[in-house]
Amino acid sequence: MPNPIDVVEALLFASDVPLEPERIREVLDLENGAAARELVVELMARYEAEPRGLSIVEVGGGYRMVTRPELAPWLVRLARARSRVRLSRPALESLAIIAYKQPVSKPELDAVRGVNSDAVIENLLERRLIRIAGRKEAPGRPFLYETTREFMVAFGLRDLNDLPKIEGELVIPQLVADGATAAEAHGEAETQQDPGAGGADVPPRG
């Protein structure tokens, strides 16, 4: 009989979506979800104990085996791509509104943004970051939108509670020119994204 932890490891490797504890319980015939969680936590500890190329993260209500962020430069090389597609500022802001207010209709979204959101919604739907949750019982019966599991995976959120609370956690830069903030965020991301001149030539381990 193989070690259940090894089975969990194999499950995480083989799955392309975050694996819920409930699913692990089902497959391994465990008593409850807590037992499944314990196994994953133990496996996670094992992964953290020694330097490895992979790690296990909790995201979108399940567990996922992913590569370590510091190895990104080599993976970018493997993919022969400089960087991955990122969302535009309007898309991110609309996504923020939907994430916090969901389910939310287009008129409500438009009201907060002060502009028409048709194109942005189309883009987000296309990327499966949001989906139609139903219709609002209001004039015109507009569609209601909510975020998807893909959204949580794309932003590394365990669940919606992982979003920073509106008051407190998130410092609103009242008097900082917004351009600067955005530029900082993007600049940072881009330097992380770039494999760098010699970065990828350095062997991962000595």
Next chain:
Amino acid sequence: MTEPILDAADGGLRLRVGDFEGPLDLLLHLCRTNEIDLAALPVRTITDQYLVHLEAIEFQNLELAGAYLVMAATLIYLKSKLLVPPDPNAAEELDEEALALKAELEERLREYARVKTQGVWLAQREAEQLLIWGRPGSTLPPLEDVPLEDLSVHWLERSMKRLIEEQQRMRPRQVEANPPSVLERMTEILSLLRDTWSLLFSSMVGGERKRSEVVVSLLAVLELCRQGKIRTQQTELFGDIIIEARTADPVLESAENPENAVTAETAATAAATTVATTAPTRNEPWGPNPDNPTSASAGGV
């Protein structure tokens, strides 16, 4: 911190719509560059600056321009309230209305500021997540039951649209008449020349002057020229080409030959056509040697 955008008042800088996401974004930008507290909006200053910016923006999208104008109207309305001295009787109610409008605007601005911050936070998360890779697709056999949770009306609509588009493509299309062939045109020219003395090239092309028709007619004329069945004349550059049947009289022919004023252009094309028709034979390494007619005919027989 002071953005060069404030120079817009002097006409020093043109703004594009793309610089701002909408009227709220512009207003928020003005508040921040002026270090204005969002809870106490100075209507006079902000309205003046907003209007200056509005003039500088070049709109291409009418709807977006409308959104900016609505905001301008709101601001101007608020400002007008400040300028009109309050009437002791009627002012109370109006002021309340204006105050409510101002409070609403301030609240909208604060909310938009929050959303912007959340957007920045999401961008950071996105950047972090872009550094990790999970398994893109599993090689496990697909689930027996299709998970319905992640399906949405949007995807249903997509599928429907695609089906309709496919139907559209399968509909009968307008069929164009066969393009005229060079051979047909050659026969046509010869039959016409049996009845008339000469023929104008322009009369053959027809009223529509379709490009394909002109090309085919020219090729037919050139081919007939090459075969020695007709004779062409062009008295002036780019003028009409006169086509005549070539009589079998060799004396007349040799006498008139030098005057046969085919333009350099036509001659060149004719040469090119000739080369094109003969070239494949020459390129065939196993084919009969074109320089040696005896071997060619021997090969043919």
